[in-house]
Amino acid sequence: METEEIVHKLEAKGIKPTSNRILVMKTLVNEQNPLSLKDLEQKMVSMDKSSIFRTLTLFLEHDAVHAFEDGRGILNYEVCEEEGECDHHDGHIHFYCESCHRSFCMEDIHIPSFELPEGFYPHSVSFVIKGECPECRKRLR
Ligand SMILES: [Zn+2]
Numbered sequence: 001m002e003t004e005e006i007v008h009k010l011e012a013k014g015i016k017p018t019s020n021r022i023l024v025m026k027t028l029v030n031e032q033n034p035l036s037l038k039d040l041e042q043k044m045v046s047m048d049k050s051s052i053f054r055t056l057t058l059f060l061e062h063d064a065v066h067a068f069e070d071g072r073g074i075l076n077y078e079v080c081e082e083e084g085e086c087d088h089h090d091g092h093i094h095f096y097c098e099s100c101h102r103s104f105c106m107e108d109i110h111i112p113s114f115e116l117p118e119g120f121y122p123h124s125v126s127f128v129i130k131g132e133c134p135e136c137r138k139r140l141r
């Protein structure tokens with residue numbers, strides 16, 4: 001994705017596109033799998049961990065990214081596909097590979113919508129299946 005598109009994406013979410021924010025979003029967008037803070041840190045050597053974390057927190061507040069816990073209980077971040085406001089109906093199942101520790105989006109398998117009792121407001125929903133990804137299965141057999 002081009003920088004111009006990233007800027008547009010951020011603005012559509014009500015986020016002022018600073019160079020750091022563009023960089024973090026670009027890294028997430030260009031990655032096929034969801035990333036943890038540590039993954040991002042390793043990919044973005046030019047930015048320190050606390051700046052990346054601050055940026056991610058801001059993204060979360062604006063629904064520009066979604067977060068879920070992977071098989072280790074570590075938060076993974078992925079880009080929200082919706083333009084502008086997100087109604088959280090795009091929730092899907094994730095698969096966590098216990099061999100290579102990557103998370104995969106199962107975009108076609110939706111998390112069923114559920115009604116919470118009154119007064120409860122969800123911030124994140126984690127639905128993770130653990131196992132082996134196709135690559136690891138091939139490698140380990
Ligand atoms: Zn794997």
Ligand SMILES: [Zn+2]
Pocket residue numbers: 034078092093094104105106
């Ligand atoms: Zn996903």
